[in-house]
Every structure is written in structure tokens, then in C-alpha cells.
Amino acid sequence: MNKILVVDDDAHIRKLIRLYLENSNYSVVEAEDGQEALTILEKETVALAIVDVMMPNIDGYELTEDIRSFLDIPILMVTAKGESQDKVRGFRAGTDDYxxxxxxxxxxxxxxxxxxxxxxxxxxxxxxxxxxLIDKDSLTVQSDDKSVALKRKECELLFVLASSPGKIFTRNQLIEKIWGYDYEGDERTVDVHIKRLREQLEHFEEISISTVRGLGYRLEASHD
Structure with missing residues (x-):
């Protein structure tokens, strides 16, 4: 059973979220602020965090950045703020959805x-x-005699492509998988990350990322 961390200073909101999650067969652990949430995450294995923005001590943006610094779990930000700039700030902090x-x-x-x-x-x-070997934990691409460190989004993008060699992924599919479907940016974000990945992968002859004109990208494996 997946354990969900719910972080909100409003006990009524936490109770509502717990009710619906438990009815959907999730286990729930609650925190009333960011500091308590970090303490929980140090001790317990959590599959996903639901984070409120407006909280005392450590707000949701800071908490999301803190979680991202040591854990690779999905984060859903829940907030009363609905302005575009607040969403952009949330995604830049590292949230997956809003x-x-x-x-x-x-x-x-x-x-x-x-x-x-x-x-x-x-x-x-x-x-x-x-x-x-592509490793999401260490953010590296390794072969017998080479190792390259990637940025997190670059590694996540490569991991998606490498999980299905030869499969064409559209830019929209890649944005949804990696940045979330509420991402405020545009498709050029994918192109920039692909360009960086190609530069990092140029010394690995077994794999390459090809552009499928009018469709998207796919990873080519030379041993196939």
C-alpha cells in the first residue's frame, strides 16, 4: 500500500484528503507544517507528497525544494493561490502538479x-x-569506461526515452511525463534538454537520440 504524506496547516483539509485517499486504498501520514514533514521523511518511506503552499515556519515552495534535494518522489502542490506566477514558482521549486x-x-x-x-x-x-547504464538515483550515464553526470530533468528525460528504445515520444508526452501537464512553459523546453543530452551522450556510441520530423524524439540503440 502506497503511503502518502499530506502537509497542510489546516486540520480540516488534512482530514478531507485523508478520507478520500484511504477510501482509495492509500496509507496516509500527516504533517501540519514543513518542518514536521521533513522529520517524517527522514524516518518513513513515502510514495508521494501533497504539499500546501501557505504554511508557518517552512512554506510549500521551500519544502518542495528541500524534498527535491534528497528525494525523488512525486509532489502535488495544493494551494489557494491560482495566479500564473504562483504556478510558475511552484513548478520551478520542483512540484510535479498543481x-x-x-x-x-x-x-x-x-x-x-x-x-x-x-x-x-x-x-x-x-x-x-x-x-x-542510466541511473536516476545518481543522475549518471555509465559504460565500461565512461561516466557522465546529468542534471535531474535531463536524466529523467533520458530515462523515459531509454525505457522504450525506438518508441517515438511527442514533445507534449515528454512534457507531461517529466514536467506535468500543468507546466506553464512551452515545447522548446524539451528541445533545449534534448540538445544538452546529445552533447552529453556524444561519447556513448551505443545510444543516440533522433528527431522524428513532425512527431518528436526517440532513442536509438545500435545493438538492437
Missing amino acids: LVKPFDPVELVLRVEALLKRYNIGAENQVKIGSI
Whole structure:
């Protein structure tokens, strides 16, 4: 049973979220502020965090950045703020999705399910193609004699492509899988990350990222 961390200083909101999550067969642990949430995360294994923005001590933006510094779990930000700049700030802090209060609890559960599914591309955090190992935990691409460090989004993008060699992914699909479907940016974000990845991968002859004109990108594996 997946354990969900709910962080909100409003006990009534926490109770509502707990009710719907438990009815959907999730285990729930609660924190009333960011500091308590970090203490919980140091001791317990959590599959996903639901984080409110306006909280005392450590707000939701700072908490999201703190979580991102040591954990790779999906984060759903829940807030009364609905302005575009607040959403942009949330995504820049590292949230995967954004839900504005008042929200439909059923929609919240559906978004939790979608995020868990997106993160569980495979239960493993590694994918191997020939002699090349892509590791999401260490953010590296390694072969027998080479190792390259990637930025987190670059590694997540490569991991998605490498999990299905030869499969074409559209830019929109990649944005939804990695940045979330409420991402405020545009498709050029994918192009920039692909360009950086190609530069990092130029010394690995077994794999390459090809552009499929009018469609998107796919990872080519030379050993196939």
C-alpha cells in the first residue's frame, strides 16, 4: 500500500484528503507544517507528497525544494493561490502538479494516481542498454569506461526515452511525463534538454537520440 504524506496547516483539509485517499486504498501520514514533514521523511518511506503552499515556519515552495534535494518522489502542490506566477514558482521549486483550492477530492485522487503511474515507469531507477547504464538515483550515464553526470530533468528525460528504445515520444508526452501537464512553459523546453543530452551522450556510441520530423524524439540503440 502506497503511503502518502499530506502537509497542510489546516486540520480540516488534512482530514478531507485523508478520507478520500484511504477510501482509495492509500496509507496516509500527516504533517501540519514543513518542518514536521521533513522529520517524517527522514524516518518513513513515502510514495508521494501533497504539499500546501501557505504554511508557518517552512512554506510549500521551500519544502518542495528541500524534498527535491534528497528525494525523488512525486509532489502535488495544493494551494489557494491560482495566479500564473504562483504556478510558475511552484513548478520551478520542483512540484510535479498543481491543484487550486477549493478542489474536488475525487480529482485530487485521480491526480495522485496519475503521478504515481508516471513515476513508476518501472519500479527500478535504472535502465540498461547494452553496456550503458542510466541511473536516476545518481543522475549518471555509465559504460565500461565512461561516466557522465546529468542534471535531474535531463536524466529523467533520458530515462523515459531509454525505457522504450525506438518508441517515438511527442514533445507534449515528454512534457507531461517529466514536467506535468500543468507546466506553464512551452515545447522548446524539451528541445533545449534534448540538445544538452546529445552533447552529453556524444561519447556513448551505443545510444543516440533522433528527431522524428513532425512527431518528436526517440532513442536509438545500435545493438538492437
